[in-house]
Amino acid sequence: MSTARFKTLCAGGLISVMAACLIQGCVAPLATRHAQETVFSANPKIAVLPFDNYTDQDLVSGKITEYFQATMAGRPKFTVIENGTTFEALRHLRIRSATVLRRGQIDSLAQTLQADYLLAGSVLEYREIGDKFLEKIPQVSINARLIDTKTGATVWTGVSNDSGDRTELLFGLGAIKSADELSRKMVESMVRSIEGLFR
Amino acid sequence: MRLSWLPLVFLPVMALGQASSVRLNPEAANFTGITYDNGTDGPLKNPGFAFFDKRARELFVAATGNRRIVVYDFDLIPKFTFQHFVRDRKSNKMVLGEPKAVVVNSQGDMLVIDNLADYVDILDFRGKSFQQVYPNRMLGDTTLKIRADLIAIDDSDNVYLSVVGDLTAVLSLDRNMNLKLRIIERTADSTTSIAGPLAMAVMDSLLLLTEFREAPVLKLFDTSGRYLGGFGGREIAKEDFSMAIAAAIYRDSTGSLSFLVADALRQVIKRVAVNGSLIATFGGYGAYPGALSYPSGLTYAGNSDFFVVERVGGRIQRFSIR
Numbered sequence: 389m390s391t392a393r394f395k396t397l398c399a400g401g402l403i404s405v406m407a408a409c410l411i412q413g414c415v416a417p418l419a420t421r422h423a424q425e426t427v428f429s430a431n432p433k434i435a436v437l438p439f440d441n442y443t444d445q446d447l448v449s450g451k452i453t454e455y456f457q458a459t460m461a462g463r464p465k466f467t468v469i470e471n472g473t474t475f476e477a478l479r480h481l482r483i484r485s486a487t488v489l490r491r492g493q494i495d496s497l498a499q500t501l502q503a504d505y506l507l508a509g510s511v512l513e514y515r516e517i518g519d520k521f522l523e524k525i526p527q528v529s530i531n532a533r534l535i536d537t538k539t540g541a542t543v544w545t546g547v548s549n550d551s552g553d554r555t556e557l558l559f560g561l562g563a564i565k566s567a568d569e570l571s572r573k574m575v576e577s578m579v580r581s582i583e584g585l586f587r
Numbered sequence: 588m589r590l591s592w593l594p595l596v597f598l599p600v601m602a603l604g605q606a607s608s609v610r611l612n613p614e615a616a617n618f619t620g621i622t623y624d625n626g627t628d629g630p631l632k633n634p635g636f637a638f639f640d641k642r643a644r645e646l647f648v649a650a651t652g653n654r655r656i657v658v659y660d661f662d663l664i665p666k667f668t669f670q671h672f673v674r675d676r677k678s679n680k681m682v683l684g685e686p687k688a689v690v691v692n693s694q695g696d697m698l699v700i701d702n703l704a705d706y707v708d709i710l711d712f713r714g715k716s717f718q719q720v721y722p723n724r725m726l727g728d729t730t731l732k733i734r735a736d737l738i739a740i741d742d743s744d745n746v747y748l749s750v751v752g753d754l755t756a757v758l759s760l761d762r763n764m765n766l767k768l769r770i771i772e773r774t775a776d777s778t779t780s781i782a783g784p785l786a787m788a789v790m791d792s793l794l795l796l797t798e799f800r801e802a803p804v805l806k807l808f809d810t811s812g813r814y815l816g817g818f819g820g821r822e823i824a825k826e827d828f829s830m831a832i833a834a835a836i837y838r839d840s841t842g843s844l845s846f847l848v849a850d851a852l853r854q855v856i857k858r859v860a861v862n863g864s865l866i867a868t869f870g871g872y873g874a875y876p877g878a879l880s881y882p883s884g885l886t887y888a889g890n891s892d893f894f895v896v897e898r899v900g901g902r903i904q905r906f907s908i909r
């Protein structure tokens with residue numbers, strides 16, 4: 389093998405590895421599970437409940453809820469109930485946290501909002517840690533679950549943990565430097581997965 | 588000399604007799620529930636105030652030592668809890684507060700007074716602050732050094748706010764927290780005005796205030812600030828009070844009103860008729876269910892039920908009046 393051909397092969401290999409890394413890095417790591425036997429209704433109405441905040445930062449859960457609301461509102465396969473309507477229903481029923489939802493509360497919410505599904509969840513981690521090269525590395529962890537209001541069962545769960553440096557190729561190239569941007573990508577990935585349920 | 592051991596025998600017996608005389612009187616009230624739970628990480632510490640929201644049947648407790656507000660259902664099972672943050676005047680940063688009192692309006696919004704803030708913090712039903720009401724700004728004089736001290740709310744969402752500092756007064760506010768009237772103000776005649784209120788309760792058109800040092804201890808006004816009468820001295824009679832730390836207005840099944848007053852030093856709850864006569868006394872110092880260990884909050888829960896919060900006992904008890 390000539391030296392020129394060897395160099396071409398090496399360069400090609402390197403490009404392939406970099407491309408594979410880039411493709412892998414674009415998709416946020418997301419573990420999902422959904423009930424196999426469940427029949428998902430067409431064009432359902434989904435209410436996004438305020439996410440619970442388990443981090444030590446204020447307003448984080450509000451941001452994530454807002455990202456879900458905004459991302460889902462743009463998808464044609466379901467109708468998202470307006471935030472204010474959901475807030476009023478929660479206030480009327482004095483439901484302050486969606487971590488533990490009793491059957492009676494699910495029924496009351498479904499009746500008030502005329503919702504087919506409720507999306508609830510929590511933010512477990514949302515921080516930006518210091519780094520010598522990247523300055524900041526965001527780390528975000530979100531859990532979400534979709535509840536069928538007819539049965540009260542959880543029909544889909546998504547667990548997403550991600551770090552901004554996971555997508556880094558070399559010397560900070562490709563890294564995500566803000567927790568807001570990272571969480572938006574994670575939410576988009578989760579919404580895509582939910583959208584896949586309603587074919 | 589041989590008889591020197593006698594007091595050792597008789598003193599505990601006498602103390603027991605004294606305690607039993609004010610123990611929970613089954614003819615007056617039944618003990619029906621208890622909790623020590625702060626809803627998150629352990630026991631209640633220094634709880635100071637209780638408010639029962641009759642619409643949602645929820646009990647709100649300002650757990651001052653835990654620096655949080657805790658919401659319980661009627662059976663004293665914690666439903667929700669959150670830490671209360673206030674704006675620090677010096678650094679202008681949000682710091683962990685020490686909630687002193689909380690009342691709830693018909694929308695579920697919480698009106699919170701904090702030991703570390705001079706304003707009334709208004710929070711939505713999930714505990715998110717959205718408005719701060721400064722009493723001096725409301726009175727149109729920002730040079731006044733006053734802070735919110737006591738708060739009460741009626742069924743129509745009218746708020747009664749007592750302020751202390753440069754001015755000792757009770758303010759009447761509408762449901763949007765706008766000042767309606769300065770209804771009661773400290774004057775030279777401390778008998779028919781207020782000197783240093785310790786507790787406040789409102790029902791219908793009646794406003795009940797308890798005094799810290801002055802007599803009469805219980806003072807009754809109408810909601811426009813007109814003095815209706817006072818009763819209870821500072822002596823040792825059964826009708827008198829030592830420290831009337833909390834009060835509630837109670838309506839029985841016939842519709843007649845009476846007052847429930849927690850005395851923090853005598854460790855009792857007294858039920859007083861509207862003419863000032865003592866109906867019943869119950870409680871007594873102790874840690875057993877039905878006894879009291881420095882009561883600090885009292886709220887009427889409708890029907891015949893009421894809740895008592897104990898500062899040293901670190902617990903909430905529910906009673907039912909017979």
